[in-house]
Amino acid sequence: MPLPPPGPDSLVLVTGASSGIGAETARALAARGYPTLLVARREDALTDLAAELGRRTGLTSEVHAADLADDEARAGVRDLLHRDDRIVGLVNAAGFGVTGRVVDSDPEALDGLIRVNVLALHDLSVAAVDAFVRRSRSTGRPGAILNVSSITAFQPLPGVASYAASKAFVQSFSEAVHTELAGTGVTLTTLSPGLTRTGFADAAETDAFDRAPGFTVGEAADVAEAGVAAMAAGHRSVVPGLVNQLSAFSGRLTPRSVLLPVVHQAMDWFGGRG
Numbered sequence: 001m002p003l004p005p006p007g008p009d010s011l012v013l014v015t016g017a018s019s020g021i022g023a024e025t026a027r028a029l030a031a032r033g034y035p036t037l038l039v040a041r042r043e044d045a046l047t048d049l050a051a052e053l054g055r056r057t058g059l060t061s062e063v064h065a066a067d068l069a070d071d072e073a074r075a076g077v078r079d080l081l082h083r084d085d086r087i088v089g090l091v092n093a094a095g096f097g098v099t100g101r102v103v104d105s106d107p108e109a110l111d112g113l114i115r116v117n118v119l120a121l122h123d124l125s126v127a128a129v130d131a132f133v134r135r136s137r138s139t140g141r142p143g144a145i146l147n148v149s150s151i152t153a154f155q156p157l158p159g160v161a162s163y164a165a166s167k168a169f170v171q172s173f174s175e176a177v178h179t180e181l182a183g184t185g186v187t188l189t190t191l192s193p194g195l196t197r198t199g200f201a202d203a204a205e206t207d208a209f210d211r212a213p214g215f216t217v218g219e220a221a222d223v224a225e226a227g228v229a230a231m232a233a234g235h236r237s238v239v240p241g242l243v244n245q246l247s248a249f250s251g252r253l254t255p256r257s258v259l260l261p262v263v264h265q266a267m268d269w270f271g272g273r274g
């Protein structure tokens with residue numbers, strides 16, 4: 001079993017827990033009896049969520065405010081994974097998008113995107129793999145990681161080029177490590193949502209979610225539930241929802257020469273080119 005049974009010493013560290021999919025994932029874990037260690041920049045939002053989880057489940061949640069784009073702050077979170085033997089799970093949900101053509105984008109914003117979506121996720125995954133595998137070998141206690149990717153991982157996307165490429169990294173890295181971990185007692189699951197109602201659109205300064213047909217936009221609680229179920233079962237990957245599964249399938253299989261002009265037009269209409 002990839003996630004040990006719930007209990008006071010089965011702590012799951014959740015990044016991006018101040019909002020959206022990360023916050024809903026903490027709620028889904030708490031509903032299963034897992035105490036959580038909540039990480040993001042906005043300490044007030046984390047403290048509010050910790051209080052809510054305490055009221056609803058009686059579990060004690062811990063709060064660690066950190067800017068994952070910052071090297072020192074990221075090292076602090078990495079140390080928690082190495083030092084705290086109660087941590088049996090890691091959810092990498094922190095992430096954001098930058099909308100618009102690369103030529104029109106602020107280079108610092110793109111740098112921040114890569115730091116959070118790629119560097120932090122990679123750093124924390126590597127630390128958790130090391131800590132969990134070592135402990136699994138010495139005590140037999142399993143561990144599980146959930147990395148939040150996106151259906152944008154499955155094809156290049158003009159208009160959100162850096163974001164889609166960051167998620168292609170997450171998808172490729174995470175699926176490869178899942179395979180490497182076979183037989184270790186540790187699993188890594190990738191969650192690839194489509195459009196989901198969260199704080200993401202505001203952070204990415206896009207109105208694409210308002211323009212999208214309603215049936216294509218999912219709820220964060222449903223996405224989180226699918227992610228936690230797949231994590232608990234140790235599955236390689238999950239794409240929640242039929243529309244998103246079709247998008248992932250066609251993104252993977254359509255030749256780039258056909259796909260790129262179409263998605264370029266679609267992103268233009270969608271507002272992705274800013």
Ligand SMILES: NC(=O)c1ccc[n+]([C@@H]2O[C@H](COP(=O)([O-])OP(=O)(O)OC[C@H]3O[C@@H](n4cnc5c(N)ncnc54)[C@H](OP(=O)(O)O)[C@@H]3O)[C@@H](O)[C@H]2O)c1
Binds near residue numbers: 067069093096097
């Ligand atoms: N919503 C969608 O349509 C969608 C679709 C596919 C994938 N995703 C992915 O889902 C994940 C969660 O996003 P969401 O949709 O839930 O958006 P959200 O509501 O905006 O949540 C993003 C989370 O990331 C945290 N974060 C951002 N920058 C950070 C930094 N520098 N340091 C630490 N934490 C940081 C934010 O916390 P603070 O601001 O408090 O730091 C927040 O908790 C992301 O990886 C996103 O790429 C979203």
